[in-house]
Amino acid sequence: MQATTSRVRNVFYGIAATAAVAVGHGAVGFTTLRAQAPAPILVEPLTPRSVFTEEVSGQFRIKAKGQGTEVVNMSDASRTVTAKITVQPGAQFPWHTHSGPVVVNVAQGELVYLEADNCVPKAYPAGTAFVDPGQGHVHTAFNRTSSVTVLYATFFQVAAEGPLTITAGVEIPTDCHIEN
Numbered sequence: 800m801q802a803t804t805s806r807v808r809n810v811f812y813g814i815a816a817t818a819a820v821a822v823g824h825g826a827v828g829f830t831t832l833r834a835q836a837p838a839p840i841l842v843e844p845l846t847p848r849s850v851f852t853e854e855v856s857g858q859f860r861i862k863a864k865g866q867g868t869e870v871v872n873m874s875d876a877s878r879t880v881t882a883k884i885t886v887q888p889g890a891q892f893p894w895h896t897h898s899g900p901v902v903v904n905v906a907q908g909e910l911v912y913l914e915a916d917n918c919v920p921k922a923y924p925a926g927t928a929f930v931d932p933g934q935g936h937v938h939t940a941f942n943r944t945s946s947v948t949v950l951y952a953t954f955f956q957v958a959a960e961g962p963l964t965i966t967a968g969v970e971i972p973t974d975c976h977i978e979n
Contacts, residue, residue: 837885838885838887839889840884840885840887840892842882842883843885844881845883848879848957849878850877850878855875855876856872856876857873857900858870859900859930859932876899876955876956877956878955878958879955879957881954884949884950885947886908886910886940886942887947888946888947890941890942891939892939892940892941892964893939894966894972895937895965896936896937896969897931897936897954897964898934898958899954899956900932900955901930901933901952901953903928903931903950903952905948905949906949906950907925907946907948908942908947908949910923910948910950911941911942913939913940914936914937915938915939915971916937918974918975933955934956937970
């Protein structure tokens with residue numbers, strides 16, 4: 800009797816082991832696992848859209864080498880948001896503008912900024928910052944490197960909701976040639 804019980808137990812364990820292996824192969828061996836590709840440009844808000852509790856106005860004076868000074872006035876700097884922006888290698892922003900100025904800090908990699916009015920590319924490597932004037936100033940930017948670029952941007956005068964970039968009605972320049 801004990802030999803029969805032992806034999807039945809061994810057969811049962813053998814069937815259970817075979818089933819476990821089959822399930823394991825079905826779950827691991829025969830399932831196609833695909834890695835999700837990262838978005839070309841990922842915008843992650845780090846803060847809510849916030850408003851100043853006091854009346855705040857501001858001005859940026861931007862003087863590029865060999866050019867005149869561009870003055871950007873904000874009579875009401877209210878409604879700000881800060882975002883982390885990750886730009887994959889070769890990715891390009893569409894031609895766009897912003898409702899107000901944007902202060903951009905390049906934390907990793909390099910971003911090339913191209914203004915529609917002069918088509919002169921400006922490279923900003925990690926550790927540099929720049930001011931995008933917004934307010935109808937049309938531009939694009941791209942990552943021409945083989946590594947990821949990470950930016951931290953503070954947007955001023957943003958809408959209460961909706962996208963941080965304005966692409967609707969933006970005139971795309973036909974004479975700017977982008978060399979990635």
